[in-house]
Every structure is written in structure tokens, then in C-alpha cells.
Amino acid sequence: MRLLRRLLIACALLGFVSAAGASPNAPAAGVEYLVLPAAQPTDAGDKVEVTEFFAYYCPHCNAFEPVLAAWVKKQGANIVFKRVHITRDMNVLPQQRLFYTLEALGLLEQYHAKVFAAMHESRLPLNTDEAVFDWASKAGIDRARFIDTYRSYGVQARMYQANAKMQAYGINQWPMVAVGGRYLTSPYHAHLGQTEQVAESQMQQEALQVMDYLVARAKADKK
Known part of the structure; x- marks a missing residue:
């Protein structure tokens, strides 16, 4: 039931689910990432704003934190990184x-x-x-x-x-990462187009691949 609810939310955000066969290397809207109906304002200038929605109590946020921190450091001046602690x-x-x-x-x-x-x-x-x-x-x-x-x-x-x-x-689940005020993804979403079960660490790496793609896409949107 929880998985079905998440899928329905994803469909509602985007309006459709892309065809199967997508992957973190070639992410598809509605599968590995979501597109908001209306872009949200950002204040990152020429850079891309990346925002993590998280909670301290959340074990998945805790597991994702060091992986995400390393990714942010690698991105350097390419992005402006922010965190939002959710309310529940x-x-x-x-x-x-x-x-x-x-x-x-x-x-x-x-x-x-x-x-x-x-x-x-x-x-x-x-x-x-x-x-x-x-x-x-x-x-x-x-x-x-x-x-x-x-x-x-x-x-x-x-x-x-x-x-x-x-x-x-x-936002109704976390961790969730917003990119450029328009795109959303997470370790859960990044693996959504795959059929095999993998460890959470693998899902996190897949999320980073999708985030790389979305940062590049958001940067192109600015041109």
C-alpha cells in the first residue's frame, strides 16, 4: 500500500509515467525523477540550487548524509547546496x-x-x-x-x-533532493525503473547519477 501511494504521488506530480527501460544512466521523468508542475523560485544565480529535504530522526537520511556530503563537495562551485529539515x-x-x-x-x-x-x-x-x-x-x-x-x-x-x-x-517522503527548483529525486526514485532488489547503498549511488543528470539539465535550462 505504501509503495502504491508513492507511485500515485509521483504520477500526480508529473501527470504521467515514462516508458519502462529507464535507468540512472538515462533517467526518465516520472521514474527516476519527478518534474514539478511549476518551477519554484531559486536564488542561486548562474549556479544550480540543490536542496535536500531531510529529518534527523530518519535512518535513510542518516545513511544518505555522508554520501550526499561527498557529492556536494565534488560539485564545488557548480551548485548552491541547501538543506530543509522537514516537519512531521x-x-x-x-x-x-x-x-x-x-x-x-x-x-x-x-x-x-x-x-x-x-x-x-x-x-x-x-x-x-x-x-x-x-x-x-x-x-x-x-x-x-x-x-x-x-x-x-x-x-x-x-x-x-x-x-x-x-x-x-x-514533499511527503525523505530524503528527497530538489534540483534547480524544478526536479525531484531520491534513492527510492532513482531505483524505481529497475526490477532487481539492491542494497540501499546502491540506490544512493544511483541517486547521485540522477542528480548529476539533473544538475546538467538545470544548468542547460538557465541558458
Whole structure:
């Protein structure tokens, strides 16, 4: 049922599913990637904006993070990379607020991987404000400064913008990668045109191939 729902969502976003036989080397719209009905605004200039929609609690996001980080580094000045922490329910809300607090404090790159490690290696749920405050303090972040920022209007505004972006892109599963404000893909979608079962790591590599294709296509769209 869950797979069928995802397929129906993909069809609804695009309006049709391309013919079978596609692959990450020759990705097809509606299979390995989706095309939004209307392109979303980006602010990357001549570069291509790439945005990951993710959640700290998500094991697939955790597994994808180091692979994605290496890909972003390889792309270099070719892209502008952004992250959007999704919203889901009250258990995830503290994690979303944690992400935007680290971003506001300029500490995201230093602590992003550490949050994943806290949740998936140390098994800290980080599903309450106090649990997040305790983690931040133990991680070496000034507790008072962190709490002030965590509860600030600026962080609340960033969360509002993230939620609006989720709606604009039609995000209902993650990790999901948006390219150029127009295209969407993920490890799940990148393998959708294949019949054989493979490990998640292989699906991730297929996603990177599709992302390479979409970055090139988005760059061509700018000309």
C-alpha cells in the first residue's frame, strides 16, 4: 500500500509515467525523477540550487548524509547546496528547531553530523526541548545562548519558511533532493525503473547519477 501511494504521488506530480527501460544512466521523468508542475523560485544565480529535504530522526537520511556530503563537495562551485529539515509531528518539532538553531548560530557544519550520530549511534531521541538543550550543552554549545536562539522569532521564521517550502515542492517522503527548483529525486526514485532488489547503498549511488543528470539539465535550462 505504501509503495502504491508513492507511485500515485509521483504520477500526480508529473501527470504521467515514462516508458519502462529507464535507468540512472538515462533517467526518465516520472521514474527516476519527478518534474514539478511549476518551477519554484531559486536564488542561486548562474549556479544550480540543490536542496535536500531531510529529518534527523530518519535512518535513510542518516545513511544518505555522508554520501550526499561527498557529492556536494565534488560539485564545488557548480551548485548552491541547501538543506530543509522537514516537519512531521510534535516528536520531530524539536529536531527541526535544533537544525535551524544551529544554522542561525553558524554552527551547522560543525554539529550537523554530530546530531545524526547522537540519534542513530547514541540513540538519543531528541524529541523534547529539554533533551535538545541537554545535548547541546554536553556537545559544548553555550546553553543559555542556544536556548535564546532556539526560542527566537528568527528560528520560528525559518521553520515557517521550511514548512512552506515543503508544501510548495509537495514533499511527503525523505530524503528527497530538489534540483534547480524544478526536479525531484531520491534513492527510492532513482531505483524505481529497475526490477532487481539492491542494497540501499546502491540506490544512493544511483541517486547521485540522477542528480548529476539533473544538475546538467538545470544548468542547460538557465541558458
